[in-house]
Amino acid sequence: MIFAASSHRGAVRKSNQDSYYVSTKRLDGYYVMMVADGMGGHRAGEVASAMAVSATTEYLEDCRRGSMETRLRRAVEKANGEIFRRASLDENCQGMGTTLTLALMDEERYAVGHVGDSRAYLISGGEMRQITRDHTLVEEISSTVDLDEAARRNHPQRSLITRAVGVEFRVDMDLYEGKWQRGDVLFICSDGLVNEVDETEILAELGRQPSLDAWVKTLVERAIEAGGHDNITAVAALNEGGDGL
Secondary structure (H helix, E strand, C coil), X not given: CEEEEEEEXXXXXXXXXXXXXXXXXXXXXXXXXXXXXXXXXXXXXXHHHHHHHHHHHHHHHHCCCCCHHHHHHHHHHHHHHHHHHHHHHCXXXXXXXXCEEEEEECCCEEEEEEECCCEEEEEECCEEEECCCCCEHHHHHHCCCCCCHHHXXXXXXCCCECCCECCCCCCCCEEEEEEXXXXXXXXXXXXXXXXXXXXXXXXXXXXXXXXXXXXXXHHHHHHHHCCCCCCEEEEEEECCCCCCC
């Protein structure tokens, strides 16, 4: 398995409220990667996303039993509880929350836990498919009104999310499971990337770059060149079909 990651505050924001993690070793049989995009004033978004990554990683590192679904749900619940308590006790963190999209994987299967509007994609056989469904007002609107990708990116309410980690006592996480094979790429990014670079260009860039690392870094650069209005984070895993990194 080969991993790559890149993150940047963008061209407009003064700080980077995104956090991410990619595993350098298996955690009880599975590799892990995730992206969290925080929200909240007084830099509380940075706190929320960092707490989400820390709490989920800590849980998954210590976990020694349970299905992929059980591990993901309990990890996200742990993160939600810790962020919610911090926001309740610290006035500087009131109202903070974060998106969280994380994947557990081995060489045959993957499972993705998802809250918010960060995205997970699977690239296989030259095609790119969005795995997750955005928890946004625009996504709810598009269930009744036909909106193409450009209309979604330019919608005035595109940033309004309907679910987040840490904003309520309980969290509702979507789960997606599937199979993948040698040569496939699993890709997670914050909305700061897909709001600037369309999916066609993301896929085309993969064929132009010499490595997974170069591809991910180039995508972040493209987003900055396109305006970089938000923080930008991308992580990816290439399935090599073997046991090593």
